[in-house]
Amino acid sequence: MASFENYTIPYNRPSMAGNEQHYIAQVIENRHAAGDGAFTRKCHALLQEILGAPRALLTTSCTHALEMTALLLDIQPGDEVVMPSFTFVSTVNAFVLRGARPVFADIRPDTLNIDETQLEHLITPRTRAILVVHYAGVGCEMDAILNLAERHQIAVIEDNAHGLFGQYRGKMLGTFGSLATQSFHETKNITCGEGGALIINDPQYIERAEIIREKGTNRSQFFRGQVDKYTWVDVGSSYLPSDILAAFLYAQLEARATIQANRKHSWTRYHAELADWAAACDVRLPIVPDYCEQPYHIYYLLLPNVERRQALIEHLKAHGILSVFHYQPLHLSVMGQRYGGQPGDCPVTERISDQLLRLPLFNNFTDAEQSRVIEALHAFEG
Secondary structure: OOOHHHOOEOOOOOOOOOOHHHHHHHHHHHOOOOOOOHHHHHHHHHHHHHHOOOEEEEEOOHHHHHHHHHHHOOOOOOOEEEEEOOOOHHHHHHHHOOOOEEEEEOEOOOOOOEOHHHOHHHOOOOEEEEEEEOHHHOOOOHHHHHHHHHHHOOEEEEEOOOOOOOEEOOEEOOOOOOEEEEEOEOOOOOOOEOOEEEEEOOHHHHHHHHHHHEOOEOHHHHHOOOOOOOOEOOOOOEOOOOHHHHHHHHHHHHOHHHHHHHHHHHHHHHHHHOHHHHHHOOOEOOOOOOOEEOOOOOOEEEOOOHHHHHHHHHHHHHOOEOOEOOOOOHHHOHHHHHOOOOOOOOHHHHHHHHHEEEOOOOOOOOHHHHHHHHHHHHOOOO
């Protein structure tokens, strides 16, 4: 494959949105660049305000936030966690690292989210949690999922890497499960290059989350004056990002209205100007239910088959445009097969993974750049 330098329009282009450089300079001037500095605390407060969550804690990645959820739920070898096969590998690794067995569920053909109608038969006496992924920031069917989890007395975790600012029936994504995770990777709407957050909606987990995040020590309690010295009290690791990253992130969060408006403009333009072309070429565009408010994170196409998708990738490449597919089914991966995954287990996932293609969409995507992508698509006949 050609190097990224050969593409005049990338799939993603990280950008600054306001005060990033100014805030980073403040961190250096304040001589506290390690974790839990002034900008980390500002980010915590702002995320809690945006989401209405009891506690938000920045982490070095969404992967690490997911690992913290497994520790907080005290996942043990032999426990089972139900999750979609159509997701990033971090979603499953966090629980496999604790010895859990992943139980892979198929996805809905419309929203590409976990199929809530198939969950009941996947639950066993060993099931400890249902992990949902809000694909492209469109909410899963949380009413049905929460009712099922309550009946079986199991936890719900939200992998909300795509969904900051999204809503399901008027409630913010990331606030339904006992625990939720966010990503601030450079491909996300709000970014600091690499970073994440753990959102704690059940207050019973707050104190232990602070301890796990601080290498298993009660350091946070020490700094609040609740103990006269801090020591090792639990398992944990170093999940704190540098305050330099938090400074960059805070500037992005401050500029969220502008960022979201830009992305909405690009997403809705794709949707309007590709409708006729998609119908003529047997291509399906994203489906967003009326009761979901999306954050305009991904614009994808579903081609009729993998051959047509590859042809479109090559067509766009010839026009200097980078387009990318997405997840491969986890249940068919080398590791997934170790846990019993077989072809046909998740037929929608298997089909969608061959069809899906993501188009360029980023915060400083210009109208001229998008026009070139749309023109190139209209010239594709498959």
